[in-house]
Amino acid sequence: VQTVCVVFFTAEFFLRIISTPSYRRFLLSFFNWIDLGAIIPYYVFLIIQLADKDIGLNTNAVLSIRLLRVLRFSRIFKIYLIFKRLKSLRVLSATVKESLIDFVIMVTIVALLGFLFGAAVYFAEQNDNGDVFDSIPKSVYWGIITMTGVG
Numbered sequence: 262v263q264t265v266c267v268v269f270f271t272a273e274f275f276l277r278i279i280s281t282p283s284y285r286r287f288l289l290s291f292f293n294w295i296d297l298g299a300i301i302p303y304y305v306f307l308i309i310q311l312a313d314k315d316i317g318l319n320t321n322a323v324l325s326i327r328l329l330r331v332l333r334f335s336r337i338f339k340i341y342l343i344f345k346r347l348k349s350l351r352v353l354s355a356t357v358k359e360s361l362i363d364f365v366i367m368v369t370i371v372a373l374l375g376f377l378f379g380a381a382v383y384f385a386e387q388n389d390n391g392d393v394f395d396s397i398p399k400s401v402y403w404g405i406i407t408m409t410g411v412g
Contacts, residue, residue, distance in 0.1 A: 263303070264303075267303045270299065270300055371408060374404070375401050375402075376404070377404075379398075379400035379401030380400065382403065383396070383397050
């Protein structure tokens with residue numbers, strides 16, 4: 262999976278290099294360097310493995326390889342910038358921020374009522390229908406599914 266992703270990102274990076282109108286602007290872009298830093302660790306590690314399997318790596322070399330692996334996570338910054346630029350995602354995040362307390366209250370109430378009704382059904386049906394409600398967690402699951410209208 263990792264190899265497929267790295268090959269995809271490498272192809273995308275080289276296609277961006279080929280199609281850029283200004284190489285100078287491309288080289289000066291901070292995010293292009295982040296993309297390159299996210300791709301390089303895989304190839305460095307691959308070259309080290311293929312070059313010599315008997316190589317005695319000291320701890321400094323291993324630490325530098327680990328540092329290169331950390332650079333892979335730098336692509337998250339790009340996702341953050343895309344998130345910041347799109348108006349619809351900004352509206353969605355503002356809506357989630359405004360409604361978060363109400364959502365937490367609703368989930369808490371549904372969970373408490375599910376537990377209450379599930380436990381009540383478990384004890385009420387304990388002798389009559391023991392096959393369906395043989396444990397409280399299964400009864401709570403039944404209560405939540407029934408209240409939310411899924412089941």
